[in-house]
Amino acid sequence: MSGVVEESDDMMCCASCGIAAVDAVKLKKCTACYLVRYCSHKCPFCRHPSLATEEVRFLMNVKRADANDPAAIFQMGVKCLKEGDYDGAFQYWTKAAGLGDVTAHFNLSLMYHNGEVGKDKKKELHHLEQAAIGGHPTARHNLGCIEGGNGRTDRAVKHWIMASKLGEDAALSSLRSFYSKGFVGKEDFASALRGYQAAVDATKSHQREAAKEFYETSGGE
Structure with a gap:
């Protein structure tokens, strides 16, 4: 196995068995390098630690960013932030957010809140709302804090x-704090607690933990 993208008759092929991508065969990106494609869930690269050096991972990420991959563009912003380049992070995250990256929206809301790009409540709220709509849990929580701070307890x-x-x-x-003060009904709190536990249980798996470990060691935030 070469571990690189292979071509056959101008079609993308599985790097493992060589089968070409057609309507009946949907190839999947390797979650370790994002460059190799496979025809099944059993990608050997996805199931094993990456052997790529930090420099190689960075170059692969640059290639993906140049192809307008929002996740790669987001990671370029993370790199800028770690280097203290707030303007660079802002530029990358703005582009990633424009391509639909939810976490980029959330990080932009923090930048507008903290003032790295100038404090702007309106823009902070806009990016929080976009992140929350996209399913970002912390963004949704922060919206609740804003509503609570404005006296809109129900919201x-x-x-x-x-x-x-x-x-x-x-x-x-x-919620637990508001429940103890009588602002949350028993059924609502119980429903939220069940939903929380289900969400936590759904994230517990060997594959997810391995993916998380790889993401963190490769510079993810």
Whole structure:
């Protein structure tokens, strides 16, 4: 196995068995390098630690970013942030957000909140809402905090219930606090607690833990 993209008759082929991509065969990207494609879930690269050096991973990420891959563009922003280049991070994340990257929206909301690019409540809220709509649990929780701070308790609770059901710890803590004060009904709190536990259980698997470990060691945030 070469571990590189192979071509046959101008069609993408499985790097393992050589079968060509057609309507009946959907090739999947390797989650380790994103460059190799396979015809089944049993990608050997996805199931084993990456042997690529940091430099190789960076070059692969640049190639993906040049192809307008939002996840790769987001990681370029992460690299800039680690180097203290806030403007670079802002530029990359703005582009990634424009391509639909949910976490980029969330990070932009933090930059507008903290003031790395100038504080702007309106833009902070916009990016929080976009991230929350895209399923970002912490963004949903933060929206609840904003609503709660503005005295809109009912809206805050709704956001926290949704965030809890996505597995957000802070949202469940906020709900528990409001429940103890009588602002959350027993059934709503019980439903949120069940949803939270289901979300947490759904993320527990050997494959997910291995993917998380790879993501963190390759520079993910």
